[in-house]
Amino acid sequence: MSNLTADHVTAAYDALMSGDRAKAAEYWDPQVRFLTPGNHTFAGWHEGLENFMDFIDTVGKASGGTFQIEPVTILINEADGYTVDVNKTSGSRAHATESASPYDRLEIEGLHLLKWENGKVVEGRGAIFGDGLTNFNLWWSPVGPKGERTTL
Amino acid sequence: MSNLTADHVTAAYDALMSGDRAKAAEYWDPQVRFLTPGNHTFAGWHEGLENFMDFIDTVGKASGGTFQIEPVTILINEADGYTVDVNKTSGSRAHATESASPYDRLEIEGLHLLKWENGKVVEGRGAIFGDGLTNFNLWWSPVGPKGERTTL
Amino acid sequence: MSNLTADHVTAAYDALMSGDRAKAAEYWDPQVRFLTPGNHTFAGWHEGLENFMDFIDTVGKASGGTFQIEPVTILINEADGYTVDVNKTSGSRAHATESASPYDRLEIEGLHLLKWENGKVVEGRGAIFGDGLTNFNLWWSPVGPKGERTTL
Amino acid sequence: MSNLTADHVTAAYDALMSGDRAKAAEYWDPQVRFLTPGNHTFAGWHEGLENFMDFIDTVGKASGGTFQIEPVTILINEADGYTVDVNKTSGSRAHATESASPYDRLEIEGLHLLKWENGKVVEGRGAIFGDGLTNFNLWWSPVGPKGERTTL
Numbered sequence: 289m290s291n292l293t294a295d296h297v298t299a300a301y302d303a304l305m306s307g308d309r310a311k312a313a314e315y316w317d318p319q320v321r322f323l324t325p326g327n328h329t330f331a332g333w334h335e336g337l338e339n340f341m342d343f344i345d346t347v348g349k350a351s352g353g354t355f356q357i358e359p360v361t362i363l364i365n366e367a368d369g370y371t372v373d374v375n376k377t378s379g380s381r382a383h384a385t386e387s388a389s390p391y392d393r394l395e396i397e398g399l400h401l402l403k404w405e406n407g408k409v410v411e412g413r414g415a416i417f418g419d420g421l422t423n424f425n426l427w428w429s430p431v432g433p434k435g436e437r438t439t440l
Numbered sequence: 441m442s443n444l445t446a447d448h449v450t451a452a453y454d455a456l457m458s459g460d461r462a463k464a465a466e467y468w469d470p471q472v473r474f475l476t477p478g479n480h481t482f483a484g485w486h487e488g489l490e491n492f493m494d495f496i497d498t499v500g501k502a503s504g505g506t507f508q509i510e511p512v513t514i515l516i517n518e519a520d521g522y523t524v525d526v527n528k529t530s531g532s533r534a535h536a537t538e539s540a541s542p543y544d545r546l547e548i549e550g551l552h553l554l555k556w557e558n559g560k561v562v563e564g565r566g567a568i569f570g571d572g573l574t575n576f577n578l579w580w581s582p583v584g585p586k587g588e589r590t591t592l
Numbered sequence: 593m594s595n596l597t598a599d600h601v602t603a604a605y606d607a608l609m610s611g612d613r614a615k616a617a618e619y620w621d622p623q624v625r626f627l628t629p630g631n632h633t634f635a636g637w638h639e640g641l642e643n644f645m646d647f648i649d650t651v652g653k654a655s656g657g658t659f660q661i662e663p664v665t666i667l668i669n670e671a672d673g674y675t676v677d678v679n680k681t682s683g684s685r686a687h688a689t690e691s692a693s694p695y696d697r698l699e700i701e702g703l704h705l706l707k708w709e710n711g712k713v714v715e716g717r718g719a720i721f722g723d724g725l726t727n728f729n730l731w732w733s734p735v736g737p738k739g740e741r742t743t744l
Numbered sequence: 745m746s747n748l749t750a751d752h753v754t755a756a757y758d759a760l761m762s763g764d765r766a767k768a769a770e771y772w773d774p775q776v777r778f779l780t781p782g783n784h785t786f787a788g789w790h791e792g793l794e795n796f797m798d799f800i801d802t803v804g805k806a807s808g809g810t811f812q813i814e815p816v817t818i819l820i821n822e823a824d825g826y827t828v829d830v831n832k833t834s835g836s837r838a839h840a841t842e843s844a845s846p847y848d849r850l851e852i853e854g855l856h857l858l859k860w861e862n863g864k865v866v867e868g869r870g871a872i873f874g875d876g877l878t879n880f881n882l883w884w885s886p887v888g889p890k891g892e893r894t895t896l
Contacts, residue, residue, distance in 0.1 A: 327581040327875045329481050332589035361826050363819035365750075370817050372828045374857060390694065398871060399857065401830060415854060415871035418739040419730075419783045426726065429479035435722040437484035479723045513674050515667035522665050524676045526705060542846065550719060551705065553678060567702060567719035570891040571631045574882065578875075587874040631885035633785050636893035733783035741788040 292404060294362040297371050300402075300409060301357075309341060316340070316409045323413040325398075326421050328428035350428075351394075352382030360397070374399045381427065381438065389433040396420035444556055446514040449523050452554075452561060453509075461493060468492070468561045475565040477550075478573050480580035502580075503546075504534030512549070526551045533579065533590065541585040548572035596708055598666040601675050604706075604713060605661075613645060620644070620713045627717040629702075630725050632732035654732075655698075656686030664701070678703040685731065685742065693737040700724035748860055750818040753827050756858075756865060757813075765797060772796070772865045779869040781854075782877050784884035806884075807850075808838030816853070830855045837883065837894065845889040852876035 300315035322334045324343070334340045347355050360374040376397050384392035398416035402409045416424055430437050452467035474486045476495070486492045499507050512526040528549045536544035550568035554561045568576055582589050604619035626638045628647070638644045651659050664678040680701050688696035702720035706713045720728055734741050756771035778790045780799070790796045803811050816830040832853045840848035854872035858865045872880055886893050 323587055323874055325872075325874060325877070327480075327578055327583050327878060329582060331581065331875065332583040332587050334589070361821055361824045363821040363826055363828050365817050365819040368817045370819055370830070372819050372855075372857075374826070388692075399828075399855075401828075401855065401873075413873045415873050416781075416877075417857075417869045417871050418779055418781060419733075419735055419787065421781070421872075421877045422726070422730065422783060426479055426723075429483065429723075430481060431479050431484040431723055435475055435484045437486070475722055477720070477722060477725070479726060483723065513669050513672045515669040515674055515676050517665050517667040520665045522667055522678070524667050524703075524705075526674070540844075551676075551703075553676075553703065553721075565721045567721050568629075568725075569705075569717045569719050570627055570629060571635065571882075571885075571887055573629070573720075573725045574631060574878070578878065581875075583875055627891055631784075631882055631887050633886060635885065636887040636891045638893070730783055733787065734785060735783050735788040739779055739788045741790070 291407065292364055292366045292369070292371065294364065296407075297362050297364075297373055297402070298359075301373070304341070304344065307341070307345070309337070312341060313337060315407075317405070320409050321411055325414050325416055326425045326428070328425045329430065330428055331425075347379075350382060351379035352385065354382075354385065355379035369404045371402045371404065372399050373402075379427075383438060384432070387433065390423045390426045391429065391431060391433050392427070394423055394427040396423055443559065444516055444518045444521070444523065446516065448559075449514050449516075449525055449554070450511075453525070456493070456496065459493070459497070461489070464493060465489060467559075469557070472561050473563055477566050477568055478577045478580070480577045481582065482580055483577075499531075502534060503531035504537065506534075506537065507531035521556045523554045523556065524551050525554075531579075535590060536584065539585065542575045542578045543581065543583060543585050544579070546575055546579040548575055595711065596668055596670045596673070596675065598668065600711075601666050601668075601677055601706070602663075605677070608645070608648065611645070611649070613641070616645060617641060619711075621709070624713050625715055629718050629720055630729045630732070632729045633734065634732055635729075651683075654686060655683040656689065658686075658689065659683035673708045675706045675708065676703050677706075683731075687742060688736065691737065694727045694730045695733065695735060695737050696731070698727055698731040700727055747863065748820055748822045748825070748827065750820065752863075753818050753820075753829055753858070754815075757829070760797070760800065763797070763801070765793070768797060769793060771863075773861070776865050777867055781870050781872055782881045782884070784881045785886065786884055787881075803835075806837060807835035808841065810838075810841065811835035825860045827858045827860065828855050829858075835883075839894060840888070843889065846879045846882045847885065847887060847889050848883070850879055850883040852879055 303311040303315050316337050318337050320337050322340045324331050334343050356378050358376040363372040379394045381392045396416050401413050403411040432438050455463040455467050468489050470489050472489050474492045476483050482495055486495050508530050510528040515524040531546045533544045548568050553565050555563040584590050607615040607619050620641050622641050624641050626644045628635050634647055638647050660682050662680040667676040683698045685696045700720050705717050707715040736742050759767040759771050772793050774793050776793050778796045780787050786799055790799050812834050814832040819828045835850045837848045852872050857869050859867040888894050
């Protein structure tokens with residue numbers, strides 16, 4: 289594979305986050321599968337670009353647009369067709385933007401490992417450093433700090 | 441309160457599990473709230489008898505009718521209006537009845553603490569012994585043993 | 593069994609928490625086993641009164657004496673030889689008494705189910721309502737809010 | 745930095761896993777800190793090469809020598825001084841080598857992100873794909889499948 293550069297990875301995420309499915313399809317295979325870490329409502333393998341982009345829409349809705357991904361570094365193994373992007377991620381649940389509870393406020397550092405074929409991502413998996421997965425599971429859970437059930 | 445007996449508690453659960461909402465309403469207040477333990481998709485406070493019975497329907501559907509509750513003992517404090525029923529609970533996910541994975545097979549021991557007023561339950565909360573909550577969270581998660589997303 | 597009253601249960605805990613092992617032995621069988629909920633460092637079956645009281649000493653040390661158990665109600669089934677005591681429990685890690693993080697601050701509501709024989713407790717198990725077990729697991733973990741390892 | 749190659753990363757791990765602290769010090773800074781993911785007994789930041797190697801000794805002891813790390817790929821960003829090594833990791837608790845329970849048997853896929861300065865690792869962090877952190881937390885917990893407390 290040629291052209292597996294940090295710029296190419298960044299462009300792939302820009303296309304994905306734009307919500308423009310035609311543009312995303314330039315970088316992400318229609319059969320791409322993505323493994324969201326944890327055991328919460330949206331964890332597990334999202335199969336196909338349509339389902340994956342639906343999930344990303346859900347992230348935006350759940351966070352009221354506060355979800356932020358700050359890039360740290362990008363690593364590449366062109367021979368094997370892998371990239372890793374390391375990021376600091378934060379966001380608040382749309383209904384509780386002032387709360388510091390781990391059920392309402394997400395602050396994690398993690399990464400995505402992407403597998404590329406023919407210039408497109410065919411598989412991705414996320415992972416989180418430290419005990420950030422606890423925060424991620426709680427943030428995505430339907431439970432608030434007092435056990436109240438919340439909705440997206 | 442009078443008549444807060446083990447038989448009364450058993451009758452309340454029989455009415456609830458019958459699915460007959462008129463019968464259930466003889467023992468459970470229309471405003472009853474129930475706190476399902478954990479942080480999974482169905483955790484938290486279920487508000488009102490309608491929502492609570494919807495949740496119980498979901499339990500039956502998710503388990504393909506395999507959900508079983510075996511009574512161990514019932515304790516009563518009539519002066520305070522509380523009962524506790526201790527139970528062994530088991531079930532398999534409908535799509536994976538042969539699997540022994542904790543994502544598919546539930547085997548826990550726990551209890552419900554019920555608060556009674558005027559002969560009806562106004563509040564209930566569940567709790568699980570040992571590390572059974574991990575099993576309960578995994579069993580209710582949408583994730584299977586290989587990370588595949590499952591549906592009810 | 594006679595005399596299985598709320599006062600007897602309260603006296604058993606008073607004896608246990610006094611740290612006086614001779615006094616505790618009036619209410620707790622030398623072979624008593626106690627199941628602490630969760631999967632943290634001190635979870636699982638504590639076998640024998642000596643080990644159980646060592647664990648209680650550890651609770652006091654870990655919390656710098658801030659551990660508090662506020663009784664809510666006590667339920668009794670004398671025929672079966674069971675009692676349940678419901679409690680609100682709170683405490684801070686000794687090194688972080690000002691922190692509100694769930695890794696430092698414990699605020700849960702739960703209960704103990706005790707099995708009695710001949711006027712003494714032979715088995716006890718704890719359980720926690722809502723998602724309090726997450727708080728309990730984090731509080732007992734060696735990890736602080738920033739991932740730093742803490743010591744008792 | 746020059747010479748930040750996959751072979752250099754592999755040599756660093758070989759030196760670390762050899763148990764030879766002088767050899768390890770050729771690749772790992774004496775002040776290196778390593779963040780083990782999760783909230784179990786050995787989670788959090790291990791500060792300094794001595795503590796980190798003590799932890800690795802503990803891994804070997806806990807697993808009775810069954811701990812295996814199978815390399816998948818290595819990615820490098822030489823300009824930023826980062827490497828990522830992706831691995832499949834497995835092992836059994838020394839006292840329960842036949843058990844398939846997640847409390848006894850570890851089977852995860854994850855990675856380490858290493859930060860390099862002057863040819864040596866100064867910081868490392870692990871992360872796990874899917875819901876493998878649940879397996880990792882249970883495997884490292886002192887609790888067995890029946891709640892029995894186990895020792896290293």
